Amino acid sequence: MTPSRDQREARLASRAVQVAFLIALLVLWYLATTRWRVSPLLLPNPVVVLRDFWNILTTGEFIGDLRVTLTELVIAFTIAAGSGLFVGYLVSRSQYCIQVFEPLFAGIYSVPIILFLPLYVLLFGLGPASKIALGATISFFPIALNTIAGFGYVERTLVIAARSMGASDLQLFRFVLLPAALPVILTGMRMGFTVALLSIIGSETIASLAGLGHRIVYLAEGMETAAMFAYIAFVVAIAAILNTLVSALEARGRRRR
Amino acid sequence: MRRSNPRVATLAKRMTPDKVAIRIVGVSHQFGEATEARHVRALRETSLEIARGELLCLIGPSGCGKSTLLNILGGLIAPTAGAVEVFGKRVRGPMPHDIAFVFQENALFPWNTVFENVNLGMVFQGVPRAEREARAKRAIEAVGLQDFPQHYPAQLSGGMRQRAALARALSLETGILLMDEPFGALDEQTRMILGEDLSVLLSRTEKTIVFVTHSLGEATFLADRVAVFSARPGTIKKIVKVDEPHPRRPDFVTSAKFTSIRNELYALLHDEIRKTVAESSVSAAGAHPP
Numbered sequence: 001m002t003p004s005r006d007q008r009e010a011r012l013a014s015r016a017v018q019v020a021f022l023i024a025l026l027v028l029w030y031l032a033t034t035r036w037r038v039s040p041l042l043l044p045n046p047v048v049v050l051r052d053f054w055n056i057l058t059t060g061e062f063i064g065d066l067r068v069t070l071t072e073l074v075i076a077f078t079i080a081a082g083s084g085l086f087v088g089y090l091v092s093r094s095q096y097c098i099q100v101f102e103p104l105f106a107g108i109y110s111v112p113i114i115l116f117l118p119l120y121v122l123l124f125g126l127g128p129a130s131k132i133a134l135g136a137t138i139s140f141f142p143i144a145l146n147t148i149a150g151f152g153y154v155e156r157t158l159v160i161a162a163r164s165m166g167a168s169d170l171q172l173f174r175f176v177l178l179p180a181a182l183p184v185i186l187t188g189m190r191m192g193f194t195v196a197l198l199s200i201i202g203s204e205t206i207a208s209l210a211g212l213g214h215r216i217v218y219l220a221e222g223m224e225t226a227a228m229f230a231y232i233a234f235v236v237a238i239a240a241i242l243n244t245l246v247s248a249l250e251a252r253g254r255r256r257r
Numbered sequence: 258m259r260r261s262n263p264r265v266a267t268l269a270k271r272m273t274p275d276k277v278a279i280r281i282v283g284v285s286h287q288f289g290e291a292t293e294a295r296h297v298r299a300l301r302e303t304s305l306e307i308a309r310g311e312l313l314c315l316i317g318p319s320g321c322g323k324s325t326l327l328n329i330l331g332g333l334i335a336p337t338a339g340a341v342e343v344f345g346k347r348v349r350g351p352m353p354h355d356i357a358f359v360f361q362e363n364a365l366f367p368w369n370t371v372f373e374n375v376n377l378g379m380v381f382q383g384v385p386r387a388e389r390e391a392r393a394k395r396a397i398e399a400v401g402l403q404d405f406p407q408h409y410p411a412q413l414s415g416g417m418r419q420r421a422a423l424a425r426a427l428s429l430e431t432g433i434l435l436m437d438e439p440f441g442a443l444d445e446q447t448r449m450i451l452g453e454d455l456s457v458l459l460s461r462t463e464k465t466i467v468f469v470t471h472s473l474g475e476a477t478f479l480a481d482r483v484a485v486f487s488a489r490p491g492t493i494k495k496i497v498k499v500d501e502p503h504p505r506r507p508d509f510v511t512s513a514k515f516t517s518i519r520n521e522l523y524a525l526l527h528d529e530i531r532k533t534v535a536e537s538s539v540s541a542a543g544a545h546p547p
Contacts, residue, residue, distance in 0.1 A: 165351075165382050171380070
């Protein structure tokens with residue numbers, strides 16, 4: 001459905017307010033560093049930050065850390081998606097399993113799993129393995145939970161109708177269960193991706209040898225605040241791009257089922 | 258049940274085997290075991306024969322087992338006692354080549370268009386690809402949805418959705434059509450029009466139809482025979498014949514014959530509905546002591 005003109009105008013208006021808000025923040029930031037004499041060690045001048053940001057991009061010095069973080073993310077998400085889909089589907093096959101495991105998973109997911117990071121560092125060391133383990137653990141739950149919800153609560157009439165028309169098990173899965181569950185599962189995958197990214201970068205700032213989170217802590221400890229802010233902006237940009245990409249994939253998957 | 262048995266016996270004598278589409282012999286059904294809390298006796302010793310090309314309506318109070326009986330006929334539920342034969346074959350599960358269903362609502366796949374829904378039914382049934390498109394087109398035209406094959410169910414009105422569900426069932430070209438309150442969720446005017454269209458449609462096919470409904474008017478208008486159920490655990494209390502050729506004209510509704518049959522059904526049903534209501538209020542009071 002195409003939005004009406006009124007809707008488009010309303011959305012444009014709220015976009016304008018959002019942009020104005022961000023500009024106002026930047027102006028305040030600029031004023032704080034020039035007029036109000038906030039120490040540049042705590043809050044560097046935004047112009048300097050922009051210059052450093054540009055340096056980071058043009059010299060390509062970010063590539064090593066970005067590669068580490070993205071590799072961790074891809075591996076963690078692959079593990080979480082594979083196991084989450086598999087376990088979620090198995091659980092969804094019986095009402096009994098749903099009753100047992102759905103509250104269990106939801107309960108574990110509500111615990112701050114980041115608490116396991118020290119354990120994972122002990123088990124897997126300071127390198128990427130401990131970040132992958134944490135990211136995969138956290139990302140597993142939304143994927144598994146949404147897979148259970150997607151497959152477990154398919155409208156019964158649809159299944160009965162398909163069976164009455166002679167659908168085989170495979171046909172039932174391919175033409176009824178999967179399309180019914182897919183939107184919910186895709187949402188779970190998107191949520192899993194987001195929390196994997198969050199927890200990997202977060203755990204890099206706590207205990208790590210490399211990666212974007214590690215770089216930011218390294219710069220903060222060296223009092224290179226302008227470069228640190230530039231890296232934060234870089235990570236924000238990367239995260240925004242990745243999340244937009246994943247949301248677009250989700251929307252695409254929802255349409256084509 | 259004693260009362261209905263002799264009549265079924267004489268009916269069976271009248272019908273030669275090849276004229277019988279569905280034979281129901283002593284079917285009873287209960288949900289859950291007798292010791293369990295959810296135990297419900299839904300249907301008791303019901304026997305009936307349904308002729309080829311006949312339209313039989315099942316009416317009765319809520320919970321009398323008429324929908325249960327329909328699901329047993331279609332092989333979706335295995336009865337706890339008794340047996341059903343369709344075209345001489347014992348029903349042991351869904352029989353997609355002989356029996357098609359139209360459900361009350363929400364049985365169309367919401368992610369498929371009208372055309373895809375009809376087509377998918379034939380995929381399940383195993384119709385060769387080359388035949389499917391022409392058959393889907395024919396079925397969609399038969400129910401008057403030729404302008405909406407690319408619409409999704411959510412884009413259609415409730416009446417149009419049920420037309421689409423009917424098209425899907427028709428495309429399967431089964432000898433038997435089982436309809437479980439197909440117009441139950443629709444408003445009075447829409448179901449009147451659908452009923453008229455169904456009568457026209459059915460007079461052109463040789464299908465045997467079993468149609469569950471709550472509406473006395475709908476039953477009288479559509480049926481060749483109306484089976485009236487008793488209160489739960491239900492069985493057929495009486496069968497009322499409607500001697501009027503298909504397709505039935507809209508003014509059949511205003512005729513004296515229609516009114517008298519409708520009144521007869523009303524009288525038969527009224528006592529049973531009273532019984533059901535009395536029983537459910539007693540059990541409700543028992544469940545929640547003041």
